Amino acid sequence: xxxxxxxxxxxxxxxxxxxxxxxxxxxxxxxxxxxxxxxxxxxxxxxxxxxxxxxxxxxxxxxxxxxxxxxxxxxxxxxxxxxxxxxxxxxxxxxxxxxxxxxxxxxxxxxxxx
Amino acid sequence: xxxxxxxxxxxxxxxxxxxxxxxxxxxxxxxxxxxxxxxxxxxxxxxxxxxxxxxxxxxxxxxxxxxxxxxxxxxxxxxxxxxxxxxxxxxxxxxxxxxxxxxxxxxxxx
Numbered sequence: 001x002x003x004x005x006x007x008x009x010x011x012x013x014x015x016x017x018x019x020x021x022x023x024x025x026x027x028x029x030x031x032x033x034x035x036x037x038x039x040x041x042x043x044x045x046x047x048x049x050x051x052x053x054x055x056x057x058x059x060x061x062x063x064x065x066x067x068x069x070x071x072x073x074x075x076x077x078x079x080x081x082x083x084x085x086x087x088x089x090x091x092x093x094x095x096x097x098x099x100x101x102x103x104x105x106x107x108x109x110x111x112x113x114x
Numbered sequence: 115x116x117x118x119x120x121x122x123x124x125x126x127x128x129x130x131x132x133x134x135x136x137x138x139x140x141x142x143x144x145x146x147x148x149x150x151x152x153x154x155x156x157x158x159x160x161x162x163x164x165x166x167x168x169x170x171x172x173x174x175x176x177x178x179x180x181x182x183x184x185x186x187x188x189x190x191x192x193x194x195x196x197x198x199x200x201x202x203x204x205x206x207x208x209x210x211x212x213x214x215x216x217x218x219x220x221x222x223x224x
Binding site for chain 1: 162210
């Protein structure tokens with residue numbers, strides 16, 4: 001199993017960014033794709049997750065309304081879109097596959113700067 | 115809001131044993147929270163060590179073990195090695211697909 005995320009992003013405040021996470025090496029429609037944020041020098045924070053096969057999504061309270069998680073079952077890919085970006089969204093975003101977070105992506109750095 | 119607590123830092127001697135804990139600001143941690151543990155070195159993706167309280171992830175050596183100790187989840191490392199020096203995070207599953215990480219423990223091996 002491999003989990004590969006999209007590359008680094010640099011965005012202006014107020015804009016949006018969409019990060020992708022593609023799983024390969026199996027069938028993952030019933031797996032959860034989870035997103036985890038790590039701000040510079042800080043710990044891990046669960047953002048939210050989706051189970052593509054069921055279409056169900058869950059969000060941490062801190063991210064409700066500012067994050068949208070979607071998935072494309074056919075390509076085993078999940079997406080996380082962050083809107084109305086501020087400097088506080090500058091972080092490394094990880095994707096983790098499965099309810100037990102078995103497999104992690106390499107992380108996508110998102111920098112928000114004017 | 116649920117707060118998951120961990121020791122900010124811990125130190126262990128090479129070859130020694132250390133137990134890191136994971137608690138709740140209000141209430142007790144039980145197997146119903148499916149506690150899991152992750153190891154992370156700076157700049158790298160986390161590595162899953164333990165899930166569902168005490169199940170080792172594939173390839174994790176048996177010197178890492180998970181348990182419930184009193185009202186907390188625990189990660190015990192026996193025979194600590196230099197490359198165990200990392201940040202360790204616990205995560206609790208709060209139901210309905212929601213999860214919360216602890217603040218992490220920085221483990222020093224010296």
